[in-house]
Amino acid sequence: MTATATPIVTPDDTARPGPDRTRGRARREARGAAALLAPSLIILGVMVGYPAVLMLIQSFTDYTVKNKVLGTWPEFVGFENYVDLFTQSDFPAVLMRSLGLMVVLTVLNMSFGVIVAVLMTRLGRAWRIVVSIGLLLAWAMPPLTATVVWGWIFDTEYGVVNWTLNTLTGTSDWTNHSWLLNPWSFYFVLTIIIVWQSVPFVAFTTYAALGQVPGEVLEAASLDGATGFQRFRLVVMPYLRSVLTVVLVLQIIWNLRIFTQVYALQSRGGLASETNVLGTYLFRQGVGEFGATAAIGVTMVILLLVLSWGYVRTTLKEEEL
Incomplete structure (x- = not known):
């Protein structure tokens, strides 16, 4: 009589799926x-690809x-x-x-947003x-409405700013002063409007990220x-870096x-x-110069892709890891 060898099957061998089964599941x-x-x-x-190809x-x-x-x-x-x-337009200057x-x-929005978020953690x-309601109201206001309101504040004849400056200086030098005729003061008013509406988004996002920082690490x-600055730079910032990077690209x-x-x-x-x-x-x-305006649109898209490429490349590397 010859003995037949029976293979020993362990539980690990039966539980481990074969390569064909793994590929099929994938x-x-x-x-x-x-x-x-x-x-x-x-x-x-349909909504993005077709218009982009047509514009190109x-x-x-x-x-x-x-x-x-x-x-x-x-x-x-x-x-x-x-x-x-x-070569033959004002596009380079614009x-x-x-x-x-x-x-x-971007610098003002990110700086003020982070500062407001940190200060909110210190409030009762x-x-x-x-503060959250005030930020939310500024953020929720439509851009056109906000611009009209701020336009009245800086109005030439009835603006609160001109009246306040006349009151503080005790003169009438600011009467009928136009803030929009001069390009520098125009951009000053524009900066106030946009920062006023953009800071709440940065503040809310950063405040939510600050809640993820472990308290025991800070302690x-x-x-x-x-010191407080060292804790923020060496402990808090590593936790906020990924969130702030996304917010920075969006800004x-x-x-x-x-x-x-x-x-x-x-x-x-x-x-x-x-x-x-x-x-x-x-x-x-x-009006109707579709070829020329399409060239401007393509240039803007390329510019935005270049500016956001660093974030996209970092994201792809993290996914590969």
């Missing part, structure tokens, strides 16, 4: 994820309203629209003006609620002799795309030729 999960994402991808393709194509043509009315095809002009944009304004607004419950740092994009506030102030007396930013410059271009 394929099923991928198909399920694709099915769930399909409606969103279709909507994005039109930027290389001389497409005007004449072609649209007559139903004729525009001519392909290559990079002529882009060359004219940077671009530099918009970038400078974006930097100032009642005062914290009052340990305090016992080790760290850069939003501050580079401002339109309503600038256009409303220009309508109240500002000189459009000296105060245009990218949004209003695009809006005020020749």
Whole structure:
């Protein structure tokens, strides 16, 4: 008689799935994820992808309203629209003006937002609620409404600012003083309006992130002799870095795309030729010059992608890890 060897099967061997089973499960999960994402991808393709591709194509043509009315095809002009944009228009000056304004607004929004959030952690419950309501009201006010209100505050004849300055100086030097005719004072008023409405978002987001900082870590740092600034820089900031990075990218994009506030102030007396930013410059271009305006739009999209590429690259690296 010969003995037949019986393989010994351990519980781990029966529980461990084989490679084919693992790949099959991964394929099923991928198909399920694709099915769930399909409606969103279709909507994005129709609402974003198609207009973006159409704008890119039109930027290389001389497409005007004449072609649209007559139903004729525009001519392909290559990079002529882009060359004219940077050599025969005010676009370079508007671009530099918009970038400078974006930097100032972003720095002010982030700085004041973080400061307000930190101060809110030091307030009592009642005062914290009052401050939160005030911030929420400023944030919820429509940009056009806020611009109209601030426009009346800085009004030439009936503005509270001019009356206050006359009262403080004891003169009438500020009577009929226009804050919107001079480009520098125009941007001063514009900065106040945008910062007033943008700080609440940064403050609320940062305040929520501050709640995730472990109290025992801050207490340990305090016992080790760290000052308040050192605790914030060395302990709190690492917890806030990812949140503040997202907020920073959003602020850069939003501050580079401002339109309503600038256009409303220009309508109240500002000189459009000296105060245009990218949004209003695009809006005020020749009516029906679709090819030229498409080139401006493509340039703005590329600029926004370049400015946000650092955040996108960091996010992709974190996902790979």
